[in-house]
Amino acid sequence: MSERFDCHYCRDALQGKKYVQKEGRHCCVKCFEKFCANTCTECKKPIGADSKELHFKNRYWHDNCFRCFKCYTSLVNEPFMLRENNKVWCSNCTATEDAPRCKGCFKPIIAGDQNVEYKKMVWHKDCFTCSQCKQVIGSGSFFPKGDDFYCVSCHEHKFAKTCAKCKNPITSGGLTYQEQPWHSECFICSNCKKQLGGKRFTAVEDQFYCVECYKECVAKKCAGCKNPITAGFGRGTSVVNYEDESWHDYCFKCTKCARGLANKRFVCHNGKIYCAECPKRL
Numbered sequence: 001m002s003e004r005f006d007c008h009y010c011r012d013a014l015q016g017k018k019y020v021q022k023e024g025r026h027c028c029v030k031c032f033e034k035f036c037a038n039t040c041t042e043c044k045k046p047i048g049a050d051s052k053e054l055h056f057k058n059r060y061w062h063d064n065c066f067r068c069f070k071c072y073t074s075l076v077n078e079p080f081m082l083r084e085n086n087k088v089w090c091s092n093c094t095a096t097e098d099a100p101r102c103k104g105c106f107k108p109i110i111a112g113d114q115n116v117e118y119k120k121m122v123w124h125k126d127c128f129t130c131s132q133c134k135q136v137i138g139s140g141s142f143f144p145k146g147d148d149f150y151c152v153s154c155h156e157h158k159f160a161k162t163c164a165k166c167k168n169p170i171t172s173g174g175l176t177y178q179e180q181p182w183h184s185e186c187f188i189c190s191n192c193k194k195q196l197g198g199k200r201f202t203a204v205e206d207q208f209y210c211v212e213c214y215k216e217c218v219a220k221k222c223a224g225c226k227n228p229i230t231a232g233f234g235r236g237t238s239v240v241n242y243e244d245e246s247w248h249d250y251c252f253k254c255t256k257c258a259r260g261l262a263n264k265r266f267v268c269h270n271g272k273i274y275c276a277e278c279p280k281r282l
Contacts, residue, residue: 007031020049040065041086059086068093102127118144130154189213224251238262242273254278 005014009031020032027036029049037046038053038060045062047053052063054076066075069087081094089097099108102115104127109115114125116139125138131145132154143155150158152171160169164177165186175182175197184197191213202214209218211230219228223245238249240262249262254275267274 009035018049042066056082061088070097104128118149132158191217220246222246222248222251224248224253242268 005026006012007014007019007028008025009027012028014026014028018029019026020029020036022032022036033046033048037048038055039045040047040062041059042061042065047060047062054061054063054066059082063076064074066088067073068075068080068090069083070089070093073090075088075090079091081089081091083089083094096108096110099110100122101107102109102124103121104123107124109122109124116123116125116128116137126136128137128149129135130137130142130151131148132150135151137149137151141152143150143152143159145155145159156169156171160171161174161181162168163170163174163183163186164180165182168183170181170183173184175184175187177187184195187196187208188194189196189201189210190207191209194210196208196210200211201208202211202218203209204214204218215228215230219230220239221227222229224247227248229239229246229248240247240249240252250260252262252266252273253260254266255272256274256278259275261273261275265276267276267279269279
């Protein structure tokens with residue numbers, strides 16, 4: 001009498017039937033699916049004897065369940081990544097998901113895309129636009145203002161101070177005189193055209209002069225020493241005026257005794273200046 005060839009679990013005869021050998025035991029197809037088959041990680045159903053099985057790190061899938069969680073592409077014989085919740089991803093979707101997001105369109109920035117980075121934020125190059133005119137800034141110059149970004153032109157018109165002379169925006173540098181902003185190249189001597197920023201100058205009827213040009217072109221000449229009267233630029237800060245002539249305060253003195261007469265009584269005799277005493281001795 002021949003030895004019986006039965007299913008390990010249900011004891012049904014396996015002679016002439018399809019069976020599965022599992023861990024040294026023989027079982028019918030029905031019992032295999034009930035007691036031995038691995039459960040598909042994706043669909044949660046048993047992986048039957050007639051199904052193709054894929055496995056990775058103690059996880060199992062039907063071959064038709066082994067698809068990218070994002071794009072549903074079959075990953076049989078394809079590179080993949082096992083991510084959270086035991087979901088498998090194709091390499092393209094993994095790269096897209098892990099890529100930084102554009103601050104403008106919120107879409108991923110894939111390796112190779114042209115982009116702009118600023119303070120740990122990133123944009124596609126074509127998404128980095130001026131908050132005012134909406135033109136693409138890309139890799140060009142820009143000015144940040146809070147959460148907004150402006151191209152050079154819009155920043156000049158919206159925020160830059162206007163030069164008191166040329167009325168154009170001051171984008172960098174510049175100076176202030178009497179609470180008015182000026183381009184450095186606009187704040188110049190009216191005569192020689194040299195820039196006056198950081199230099200000594202004087203203003204005469206809204207015109208500016210360097211020291212040398214003021215002496216040469218504007219300053220009155222002292223009736224005593226014949227040199228320019230440059231109050232504030234050199235020795236002496238006071239001017240004495242009499243009739244149509246002017247003197248340095250230290251040049252206004254008696255023709256005879258040379259006594260200083262600034263703020264004192266004096267006498268004009270034959271076009272010359274004397275102290276009150278000297279004319280009596282003439």
